Amino acid sequence: MITMKDISKTYSNGVTALSGINVNIDQGEFVYIVGPSGAGKSSFIRLIYREVKPTSGQIVVANKDLSKLKERKVPYLRRDIGVVFQDFKLLPKLTIYENIAFAMEVIEQSPRIIRKRVMEVLELVDLKNKARSLPHELSGGEQQRVSIARAIVNHPKIVIADEPTGNLDPDTSWEIMRVFEEINSRGTTLIMATHSKEIVNTIKHRVIAIESGRIVRDEYRGEYGYEG
Amino acid sequence: MNTAMKARTVKRHLRQGVKNIFRNGWMTVASIGAVTVTLLLVAAFLAVILNLSHMADKVENDVELKVLIDVTANADQIQELGNEIEKLDKVDSVVFSSKEDELNQLIKSMGEEGKSWKLFKQDNPLNPAYTVKAKNPQDTEPLAKQIEDLPHVHQVNYGKDVVNKLFDFLKYARVVGLILIVGLVFTAIFLISNTIKLTIMARSREIGIMKLVGATNGFIRWPFFIEGFLLGVLGSAIPIAVLMTGYHYLLKYVIQKVNLPFFELLPFNPFAWELSLLVLAIGAVIGVWGSVMSVRKFLKV
Ligand SMILES: Nc1ncnc2c1ncn2[C@@H]1O[C@H](COP(=O)(O)OP(=O)(O)O)[C@@H](O)[C@H]1O
Ligand SMILES: [Mg+2]
Numbered sequence: 075m076i077t078m079k080d081i082s083k084t085y086s087n088g089v090t091a092l093s094g095i096n097v098n099i100d101q102g103e104f105v106y107i108v109g110p111s112g113a114g115k116s117s118f119i120r121l122i123y124r125e126v127k128p129t130s131g132q133i134v135v136a137n138k139d140l141s142k143l144k145e146r147k148v149p150y151l152r153r154d155i156g157v158v159f160q161d162f163k164l165l166p167k168l169t170i171y172e173n174i175a176f177a178m179e180v181i182e183q184s185p186r187i188i189r190k191r192v193m194e195v196l197e198l199v200d201l202k203n204k205a206r207s208l209p210h211e212l213s214g215g216e217q218q219r220v221s222i223a224r225a226i227v228n229h230p231k232i233v234i235a236d237e238p239t240g241n242l243d244p245d246t247s248w249e250i251m252r253v254f255e256e257i258n259s260r261g262t263t264l265i266m267a268t269h270s271k272e273i274v275n276t277i278k279h280r281v282i283a284i285e286s287g288r289i290v291r292d293e294y295r296g297e298y299g300y301e302g
Numbered sequence: 303m304n305t306a307m308k309a310r311t312v313k314r315h316l317r318q319g320v321k322n323i324f325r326n327g328w329m330t331v332a333s334i335g336a337v338t339v340t341l342l343l344v345a346a347f348l349a350v351i352l353n354l355s356h357m358a359d360k361v362e363n364d365v366e367l368k369v370l371i372d373v374t375a376n377a378d379q380i381q382e383l384g385n386e387i388e389k390l391d392k393v394d395s396v397v398f399s400s401k402e403d404e405l406n407q408l409i410k411s412m413g414e415e416g417k418s419w420k421l422f423k424q425d426n427p428l429n430p431a432y433t434v435k436a437k438n439p440q441d442t443e444p445l446a447k448q449i450e451d452l453p454h455v456h457q458v459n460y461g462k463d464v465v466n467k468l469f470d471f472l473k474y475a476r477v478v479g480l481i482l483i484v485g486l487v488f489t490a491i492f493l494i495s496n497t498i499k500l501t502i503m504a505r506s507r508e509i510g511i512m513k514l515v516g517a518t519n520g521f522i523r524w525p526f527f528i529e530g531f532l533l534g535v536l537g538s539a540i541p542i543a544v545l546m547t548g549y550h551y552l553l554k555y556v557i558q559k560v561n562l563p564f565f566e567l568l569p570f571n572p573f574a575w576e577l578s579l580l581v582l583a584i585g586a587v588i589g590v591w592g593s594v595m596s597v598r599k600f601l602k603v
Contacts, residue, residue, distance in 0.1 A: 123514070146518070146519065149513075149516045149517060149518045149519070150516065151516075152513070152514060152515065152516040153515075153516035157514055163507070163510070163511055163514075165507065165508055165511065176511070176512075176515075177511075177515040179314065180512050180515050180516065180517040180521060181515070181516055181517070182308050182310075182311050182521075184310075185310065224515070228515070228516070
């Protein structure tokens, strides 16, 4: 599903965020990306949905070679990838329902399918009763679940989450992990950057540890491996 | 766009475009105002230039010469002059009109005011004349020169003089008008692109999210093109209304007052309609151009 070969990324300010990255992630895997702040986790994630381009190396996502991918084809790559953000990125003036429907309107789905599917994902994240609320009326955990619902609404092959539980209390974090497990059990590839030792050590999955832009550890059913 | 747009998507873009118009309040008013002023001037300028060009064309194709005969010439001499003119190669036809005919024609062409000219019936100051037609328009000028040299010719009048003056004026008016209009068009485009920039800023979050969930660039741009298009079209409403009523009254009143041989305005139908359509099109182009500029600059999609 995702293959990186000798990937390195140096930003225009000269900071090398990643170097010599070789990794292969199969369809249906659940992968934690761990490592200290500034290690390059977010850069790794942004490469996958082509928010940034690698300085060198080859990256293939969902059978698309991103170095050869034309600019106007990028939207179609992103339709295969659902991204969950730490800061949710919800539109404040739209209701929860509208926020999720928005992602489907953008890819020109029919209203009938939109209605059905939005209720389906709201059910999955357990927010059916909040469909008509505005984002600011929801708690942080609820908003994060809305952003998850939006990420998965178009049936992406891959879901990527960059520290989705970073600012949430433990209970909410577990609730979100339940949703991710559910999505992953349906065959969606899941990649999640996290600082949560509890989660990584409790729900065991593949762990890729990045330090100073290099992969220092890659274990199936791995441990978090850092203090705190 | 990669694929044909679906009807509901078109509807969505239109809705968004209209929403943007209202959202931007005063900037919208300013942009529409700029387009309005620009198009008012464009319309006035084009109405004048096109009518003058029309007159110039008409005169240029006018193959008629009017040969005024010396008042002192007697009937034989007039007859002989007529024969000589007819003998010239370039001449197609020659028609004589006496000074009485000339006066009657003048009185008729002046309408009401012409009545005072009836006083001159006793002491007619006009010359008898030959109306000469050249075989083709290009020969009008050399032919006039030839006839001028014949005996008993008082004066030869033909359209070229007027045409040359008209052309000089047209040249000048075109340059000044074009500079003015180009300046105004760019001001309008600038204001529109700024208005749309505001929309883009206000929507940057939304645009970012659209991009991340896989919206194509075309999908993101369309509402802005529609906003610009609407600003341009709304800006053309007042100029078109002014043009239509203005030209209507111009034809109705002014034309009756002016009675020069070459003064003929283009008829309301189709001229006013065509010009309105042109003004509308220019408005739309200004609007879309303005939006394309700001979309390119501020919407790095
Ligand atoms: N857009 C950017 N421009 C310049 N440098 C960046 C940018 N994004 C990240 N970096 C730098 O790259 C390094 C890795 O950052 P990041 O990928 O965000 O790490 P992490 O998510 O693990 O904290 C850091 O030194 C960071 O300052
Ligand atoms: Mg990060």
